[in-house]
Amino acid sequence: MMLLRIKIGKISLDIKDSCTIQYNGESIQFNSKQLINITKLGEGNFASVFLTKLEHRPDVIFACKRMTLENHGNNNYSSQSDLKAMRAVGNDHHPHIVDFYAALIDLTDGQLVICMESLETSMDKFYPILHLQFHPTSFLLDLFIRRLAKHIVLGLDYLKSKNLIHRDVKPQNMLVARPLIFKLCDFGICGILKDSVSSTHLGSLRYLPPERLGNVCSYGTRSDMWALGMSLLEISQGYLPLASESIMSFMSQMKNGWQPDLPLTLNQHTRDLLSILLRHDVNERPRYYSDILSMESIISIEENPSIDEINLVNYVIQSLPPKTPE
Incomplete structure (x- = not known):
């Protein structure tokens, strides 16, 4: 040793x-x-x-x-x-x-x-197969998105209890495992909150909130909330918003009041959740993670996943390309 x-x-x-x-x-x-x-x-x-x-x-x-x-x-x-x-x-x-x-x-x-810990896969690999091969019903997709949101918010709230902010929330950093659980990973740019604020300019550009695009500014958990909203929107519709736009065009639209086109396949309570996470004005987003956890879209989720939810996750994981040796 x-x-x-x-x-x-x-x-x-x-x-x-x-x-x-x-x-x-x-x-x-x-x-x-x-x-x-x-x-x-x-x-x-x-x-x-x-x-x-x-x-x-x-x-x-x-x-x-x-x-x-x-x-x-x-x-x-x-x-x-x-x-x-x-x-x-x-x-x-x-x-x-x-x-x-x-x-x-x-x-x-x-x-x-x-x-x-090694889990089955990450959401960026999971959701394309979910949409392309399985076409879940609106009810099942909505339930899946709400449970994912709840689990990730619980993880983010735990980080906040340790005075940490993740700063790189995106599908790639959301892991999924059987029977049905979601976990946060990758703390490479995790920041320490001082008085609930951080200031280091880090994060994946297409998941940064409008107030941080091109600006060096103080920010807190509401920055992670925006990234969660973008991730949930991406996963629910099967593609990243404005993915075909150049990065400059993307930044311009985000900074100039872009409003998400929320999928009608999600129910109204879930659309309300995404809408409040993606408020252009940072002060209009929830102040605390407990505010999100108390929303109807979250509190209405049964503690244990249904058989249909578990089967859906199993089917998608089984359909993933095999992990081949290097």
């Missing part, structure tokens, strides 16, 4: 190249050399995520996020933020936050490796 003190941004962290974790009630020890990549799950500006197994325990599966430590600037910021946030919230086993297992140093590749 080797213990290294690494500096990420202004923070020094003691991280080992091996660890012992609890996995399904069992204590398991391993080192970074025993992590075997199965397939790449995703890639961003600062990191790649792999479905990974243990060399000596192929039944132990993780999602491993690998971030190179040699670079500076935003890459260091992402590493620092992701690790701090995962340690702060991922150990608590919140039902709508992806679980954190361990952080290790891969000395061979010079990478920070964050080992997390």
